[in-house]
Amino acid sequence: MTMAHAPAVRRQSIRVALAATGVVAVAYLAISAGVVAFATRDLTAQIDQRVLQTFTRLPPDGQVAGGGAGGAGGGSLNLGRDPGRPFGAPVLIWTVAADGTVTPIGNQTPALPAALKAVSSPQDATIDGTSVRIAGQQMGSVYVIAAQDTSQVADTQATIALGVLLIAPFLLGAVFVGATVVGQRVAQPIEAARRRQLEFTADASHELRTPLSVIEAHTSLALATERDAAWYRTAFTKVERESRRMRRLLEDMLWLARFDAAAEPPPAGPIDLAVLASQTADRFAAVAEARHLRLSVQATASPVVIAASAELVDRLVGVLVDNACKYSPEGGSVGVTVGVEAGRAFVAVDDTGPGIPPDERERIFNRFHRSVTTAAEAGGAGLGLAIGDAIVQATGGRWSLGSSPSGGARFAVSWGRSSLG
Numbered sequence: 097m098t099m100a101h102a103p104a105v106r107r108q109s110i111r112v113a114l115a116a117t118g119v120v121a122v123a124y125l126a127i128s129a130g131v132v133a134f135a136t137r138d139l140t141a142q143i144d145q146r147v148l149q150t151f152t153r154l155p156p157d158g159q160v161a162g163g164g165a166g167g168a169g170g171g172s173l174n175l176g177r178d179p180g181r182p183f184g185a186p187v188l189i190w191t192v193a194a195d196g197t198v199t200p201i202g203n204q205t206p207a208l209p210a211a212l213k214a215v216s217s218p219q220d221a222t223i224d225g226t227s228v229r230i231a232g233q234q235m236g237s238v239y240v241i242a243a244q245d246t247s248q249v250a251d252t253q254a255t256i257a258l259g260v261l262l263i264a265p266f267l268l269g270a271v272f273v274g275a276t277v278v279g280q281r282v283a284q285p286i287e288a289a290r291r292r293q294l295e296f297t298a299d300a301s302h303e304l305r306t307p308l309s310v311i312e313a314h315t316s317l318a319l320a321t322e323r324d325a326a327w328y329r330t331a332f333t334k335v336e337r338e339s340r341r342m343r344r345l346l347e348d349m350l351w352l353a354r355f356d357a358a359a360e361p362p363p364a365g366p367i368d369l370a371v372l373a374s375q376t377a378d379r380f381a382a383v384a385e386a387r388h389l390r391l392s393v394q395a396t397a398s399p400v401v402i403a404a405s406a407e408l409v410d411r412l413v414g415v416l417v418d419n420a421c422k423y424s425p426e427g428g429s430v431g432v433t434v435g436v437e438a439g440r441a442f443v444a445v446d447d448t449g450p451g452i453p454p455d456e457r458e459r460i461f462n463r464f465h466r467s468v469t470t471a472a473e474a475g476g477a478g479l480g481l482a483i484g485d486a487i488v489q490a491t492g493g494r495w496s497l498g499s500s501p502s503g504g505a506r507f508a509v510s511w512g513r514s515s516l517g
Contacts, residue, residue, distance in 0.1 A: 105170030105287050117268050124267065128260040134254055137219035139249045143229045144218040148405075150187045150242040151233045169408075185245050187383040188228070192239040208241060213354040215241060266332035304345065307338035342429035348479040352463070352486065354424040361490040362405040369402060369409075369434045369443050370395035376413045377432055380421060388426045391417075395434035400441045404491040415484040416507050419423050424504065436513065446500035457497055484509075 097185075109444040174224070189201040192209045206224040206320040215221070218231040221245065230243035317323075323331075370393075377393045384391035413432070428448035435442060450462060463482040464474050488509055489497055497509040 105283045112279040113275035117272045119273045190241045303517045307342040311340045369400045390429040393432045401514045402511040408487045412487040415480045420447035440510040442510035447504040448502045449504040
């Protein structure tokens with residue numbers, strides 16, 4: 097991806113990261129609120145249980161004398177403390193006589209508000225500025241009320257809230273950075289594909305414009321005034337040549353479009369490269385003869401078998417032979433070699449053309465790219481090698497570019513041999 101495209105990818109990645117961070121922030125707040133609600137409910141239930149258990153420790157008739165802090169008139173029964181939590185908050189106890197007189201049990205027990213004298217099931221209340229859970233029960237001739245403060249609930253809520261606030265910046269920061277990095281990695285190939293599509297469309301429009309301009313110019317001239325037969329023959333020859341060029345360009349573009357859109361390549365099967373190369377040479381014999389080229393095939397005596405799609409490999413070899421015939425000068429030669437090297441089957445096509453300039457080799461497979469030294473002579477739209485590269489990638493092959501013995505170009509592709517080979 098070029099530097100010009102990087103800012104667009106970065107902006108899109110930041111937008112995606114912000115959206116992801118917002119979603120995580122909402123989810124984080126919802127989970128935190130759930131944790132606080134769960135902890136509050138659990139702690140409140142524990143306090144309610146301790147308050148209700150207080151009634152089971154009182155005398156059955158509810159006659160509890162006032163006296164020492166939390167004690168039963170200074171006796172051995174420690175009414176204000178939970179035996180399971182001796183160091184926990186004490187339970188406050190009041191008795192309400194039949195005439196409505198309220199008696200606090202313990203010197204430190206505050207006065208009970210009149211509105212709470214008839215409380216029954218556990219509920220929230222405020223006594224002397226302190227939040228408590230309070231409940232009441234009739235025991236004998238008196239009504240006993242017990243309460244315990246809920247400061248531990250508030251403390252727990254504050255602790256959770258503090259933890260949430262401390263963790264949130266690190267969590268959301270990590271989510272933002274991670275989403276940005278992942279977004280850039282995901283967006284780069286998408287942006288690259290989009291740019292390739294735009295470039296492909298622009299290049300295709302440019303390539304189609306030239307033959308259409310030639311056809312339009314000759315038809316306009318032919319309709320403008322009467323010409324002799326020789327002029328018409330020359331004009332129709334040029335129109336035919338440009339029409340063929342345009343048809344071939346459209347066929348290549350449609351093939352690439354279908355190949356790019358295909359979910360999977362055609363099924364693979366055993367292919368004898370020597371047989372396929374011979375068939376391709378026969379197909380291009382007339383092309384070579386028209387350019388006075390010597391087209392030859394050299395293969396090993398034993399079969400050279402690979403596992404790939406016969407349709408794709410046949411088109412690949414055809415692209416290489418066609419490319420070699422285009423770039424070889426008249427009277428030159430094109431050689432197709434099939435063999436095995438380093439345990440891999442290969443097919444190589446050599447020509448006697450100008451070769452591949454070193455600065456062109458990195459771009460030789462780009463769509464609509466043609467070598468500046470021979471583009472005019474070769475014609476074509478620069479899609480042949482792009483098609484060949486797509487096939488090589490789809491069939492698991494490897495390119496090897498070099499120079500032929502005559503100084504021209506050498507295009508070789510190798511594959512792992514099939515078990516049948």
